[in-house]
Amino acid sequence: xxxxxxxxxxxxxxxxxxxxxxxxxxxxxxxxxxxxxxxxxxxxxxxxxxxxxxxxxxxxxxxxxxxxxxxxxxxxxxxxxxxxxxxxxxxxxxxxxxxxxxxxxxxxxxxxxxxxxxxxxxxxxxxxxxxxxxxxxxxxxxxxxxxxxxxxxxxxxxxxxxxxxxxxxxxxxxxxxxxxxxxxxxxxxxxxxxxxxxxxxxxxxxxxxxxxxxxxxxxxxxxxxxxxxxxxxxxxxxxxxxxxxxxxxxxxxxxxxxxxxxxxxxxxxxxxxxxxxxxxxxxxxxxxxxxxxxxxxxxxxxxxxxxxxxxxxxxxxxxxxxxxxxxxxxxxxxxxxxxxxxxxxxxxxxxxxxxxxxxxxxxxxxxxxxxxxxxxxxxxxxxxxxxxxxxxxxxxxxxxx
Ligand SMILES: NC(=O)c1ccc[n+]([C@@H]2O[C@H](COP(=O)([O-])OP(=O)(O)OC[C@H]3O[C@@H](n4cnc5c(N)ncnc54)[C@H](O)[C@@H]3O)[C@@H](O)[C@H]2O)c1
Numbered sequence: 001x002x003x004x005x006x007x008x009x010x011x012x013x014x015x016x017x018x019x020x021x022x023x024x025x026x027x028x029x030x031x032x033x034x035x036x037x038x039x040x041x042x043x044x045x046x047x048x049x050x051x052x053x054x055x056x057x058x059x060x061x062x063x064x065x066x067x068x069x070x071x072x073x074x075x076x077x078x079x080x081x082x083x084x085x086x087x088x089x090x091x092x093x094x095x096x097x098x099x100x101x102x103x104x105x106x107x108x109x110x111x112x113x114x115x116x117x118x119x120x121x122x123x124x125x126x127x128x129x130x131x132x133x134x135x136x137x138x139x140x141x142x143x144x145x146x147x148x149x150x151x152x153x154x155x156x157x158x159x160x161x162x163x164x165x166x167x168x169x170x171x172x173x174x175x176x177x178x179x180x181x182x183x184x185x186x187x188x189x190x191x192x193x194x195x196x197x198x199x200x201x202x203x204x205x206x207x208x209x210x211x212x213x214x215x216x217x218x219x220x221x222x223x224x225x226x227x228x229x230x231x232x233x234x235x236x237x238x239x240x241x242x243x244x245x246x247x248x249x250x251x252x253x254x255x256x257x258x259x260x261x262x263x264x265x266x267x268x269x270x271x272x273x274x275x276x277x278x279x280x281x282x283x284x285x286x287x288x289x290x291x292x293x294x295x296x297x298x299x300x301x302x303x304x305x306x307x308x309x310x311x312x313x314x315x316x317x318x319x320x321x322x323x324x325x326x327x328x329x330x331x332x333x334x335x336x337x338x339x340x341x342x343x344x345x346x347x348x349x350x351x352x353x354x355x356x357x358x359x360x361x362x363x364x365x366x367x368x369x370x371x372x373x374x375x376x377x378x379x380x381x382x383x384x385x386x387x388x389x390x391x392x393x394x395x396x397x398x399x400x401x
Contacts, residue, residue: 002362005030010059010086011074012037012046019346020074021050023354026338030358036062063090073099080105091117096361100127101204103372107379114372123368125357126375130205130280132352134334135293135305143216149288151217156206158269160279166235166244175240186249194228197249200382203269208378209282210265219259223396226255226385231272255385278345288312297345304345
């Protein structure tokens with residue numbers, strides 16, 4: 001067996017423990033060597049839960065170690081303070097990198113980091129979790145195999161109730177004292193000053209899935225028009241607040257696009273729309289059928305994914321009942337070996353992402369899906385959608401500059 005890859009993770013918070021660390025420790029392809037968090041207590045606690053030998057409170061020193069192959073950046077990045085600098089350092093020190101989105105708020109910088117990594121033979125991966133869900137990977141394969149003919153219309157929805165309650169803090173970090181020094185955004189009530197939130201944080205994975213699907217048909221986005229909205233005007237900022245504050249961020253947005261081949265693409269993302277986690281519906285129509293993937297936890301059955309297919313080719317004598325969406329069985333081969341049947345969506349889908357990344361690195365081949373380049377394309381669309389909203393016009397791709 002090939003030598004195991006040695007991994008260090010930066011960030012031992014909620015998402016690290018729910019999604020990242022279980023993925024690393026359950027794979028035979030790697031050893032998770034060190035858990036690093038600036039809050040050493042959190043690093044220690046995570047290392048104990050998952051049986052990791054080493055801890056650190058110093059991210060830069062961890063990244064500089066010469067006995068690690070892979071760095072996983074799973075910190076929060078409210079104001080661009082951690083993902084981009086830690087990622088750039090990891091690439092500088094010759095590490096393959098997995099980082100949570102956004103890599104950087106400006107897609108030009110993401111492209112630049114992608115180029116540097118490629119020039120050093122390093123693989124990159126962004127936490128575009130949902131493209132690794134077995135339902136989505138199977139959907140990609142079916143579209144590649146021609147199951148729906150030519151893909152020509154995509155509808156992507158990301159909607160869940162996470163911030164519907166105004167007392168749910170805008171900043172998810174758990175503060176012990178009031179963080180008075182933090183820069184704050186989203187306080188200017190002028191509709192023009194709306195801060196990007198759902199579009200980037202929630203829209204990205206579903207945009208990613210849509211781009212992959214239309215890309216299989218050799219298509220791409222040509223122009224888009226977007227509207228962001230602030231539906232809830234008051235909310236608690238931090239867990240330590242005892243009152244609501246004025247807030248102006250995009251908690252819902254919609255955009256439509258035309259593709260280079262004249263096809264259609266639409267997106268809606270919101271975290272104040274009633275719905276269960278993770279909240280994704282990806283629907284692709286072609287000239288021979290359609291596929292609909294739903295990643296929404298069913299509270300009754302616990303099912304976390306569903307893939308449906310409808311054959312659209314109606315013969316003259318067929319009746320209306322011939323057009324019916326039928327659930328497809330998703331083959332087991334789409335799961336990672338460490339998957340456990342009762343895993344919830346976060347542990348389950350992230351396990352697939354991590355196994356996919358490790359296999360890409362271990363194989364040494366060219367394959368590297370969901371990498372920085374793909375993330376830069378997603379980010380470019382997010383930047384274009386924001387521009388469209390602010391300037392109230394269609395925006396053409398690629399963006400200039
Ligand atoms: N891909 C997805 O579907 C998905 C889902 C949820 C969260 N996320 C992302 O995962 C990331 C982490 O989220 P979370 O909920 O775990 O946040 P969190 O605040 O619970 O944890 C982040 C941890 O990083 C540590 N940290 C921050 N900067 C550091 C530094 N410079 N050096 C060392 N440690 C540092 C903090 O102390 C904290 O413990 C965020 O970017 C979030 O947006 C992605």
